Amino acid sequence: MRLIEDPFEFQRECQRVRAGGGRLGLVPTMGALHQGHLSLVSAARERSDYVALTLFVNPIQFASNEGLSRYPRNLDGDLALCRDHGVDAVFAPAAAAMYLPGDATRVLVSRLSQGLCGASRPDHFAGVCTVVSKLFLLAGSCTAVFGRKDYQQLRIIERMARDLFFPVVVLGAPIVREPSGLALSSRNLRLGPAEREAALGLVRGLSRAQRLHLAGERAVAVLRDAALSSLQSHGLRADYVTLADADDLAEFEETVPQRALLALAAFAGDVRLIDNVVLGEDPALT
Numbered sequence: 252m253r254l255i256e257d258p259f260e261f262q263r264e265c266q267r268v269r270a271g272g273g274r275l276g277l278v279p280t281m282g283a284l285h286q287g288h289l290s291l292v293s294a295a296r297e298r299s300d301y302v303a304l305t306l307f308v309n310p311i312q313f314a315s316n317e318g319l320s321r322y323p324r325n326l327d328g329d330l331a332l333c334r335d336h337g338v339d340a341v342f343a344p345a346a347a348a349m350y351l352p353g354d355a356t357r358v359l360v361s362r363l364s365q366g367l368c369g370a371s372r373p374d375h376f377a378g379v380c381t382v383v384s385k386l387f388l389l390a391g392s393c394t395a396v397f398g399r400k401d402y403q404q405l406r407i408i409e410r411m412a413r414d415l416f417f418p419v420v421v422l423g424a425p426i427v428r429e430p431s432g433l434a435l436s437s438r439n440l441r442l443g444p445a446e447r448e449a450a451l452g453l454v455r456g457l458s459r460a461q462r463l464h465l466a467g468e469r470a471v472a473v474l475r476d477a478a479l480s481s482l483q484s485h486g487l488r489a490d491y492v493t494l495a496d497a498d499d500l501a502e503f504e505e506t507v508p509q510r511a512l513l514a515l516a517a518f519a520g521d522v523r524l525i526d527n528v529v530l531g532e533d534p535a536l537t
């Protein structure tokens with residue numbers, strides 16, 4: 252497995268793979284890898300001959316109060332996992348290599364970035380889109396895999412790839428959950444035992460709303476309250492609970508159709524967690 256730190260060396264390596272007829276798979280991550288990331292590697296592996304995983308805690312997608320320095324990091328552990336799972340190259344640049352002195356360019360996907368997480372994290376998706384654009388430009392033609400836990404991020408990146416003619420197939424991979432139902436996230440590493448128990452309020456709220464929807468309930472207020480009351484009864488501080496169109500993310504006000512995204516974000520202590528389910532599409536949550 253190659254470990255590459257220099258962006259242009261990474262670009263050359265991706266060009267070399269394609270020149271040899273290989274299909275490239277790209278898995279962008281911020282490290283602190285877990286089984287969810289490894290499922291992205293497997294999805295990339297199924298569609299490509301060479302899998303490159305990127306490890307970069309992107310400073311510009313964190314607001315100043317969002318604890319960039321507290322984001323979990325474990326380079327040695329991540330590299331060992333990548334080696335064990337057949338990753339061909341890891342691109343792990345320093346921030347100074349990705350953002351050159353005088354850096355002033357941002358990529359913004361306007362409407363899709365405004366609701367859901369974008370309401371409380373106004374600059375977050377511009378940070379994500381900027382770094383993902385850089386990764387796509389360095390990688391070139393490839394299949395890039397992102398987790399559906401960051402559902403809004405996935406839809407935004409799909410839009411960006413289409414709008415900017417990136418030669419990239421963007422693929423969404425299913426959420427991976429612990430047996431308890433908790434969605435895997437690098438942020439779970441920051442949860443103490445009580446917070447971890449409280450965090451189950453997210454999936455339980457989604458599950459409650461999913462059961463209601465399956466039974467025919469279509470009122471936004473009822474579905475939303477089912478999820479919100481679960482967050483509250485678990486002692487979580489809700490950021491948002493939103494029902495939206497699963498493709499264009501436009502929020503529903505009164506009723507939802509047969510297929511709709513239910514997405515939520517909540518704080519367990521100071522750890523912000525997100526989760527979602529596509530009602531009428533995703534398998535039943537337990």
Ligand code: PAF
Binds near residue numbers: 401
């Ligand atoms: O989902 C993530 O881990 C990050 O937002 C991403 C896509 C790697 C960009 O920094």
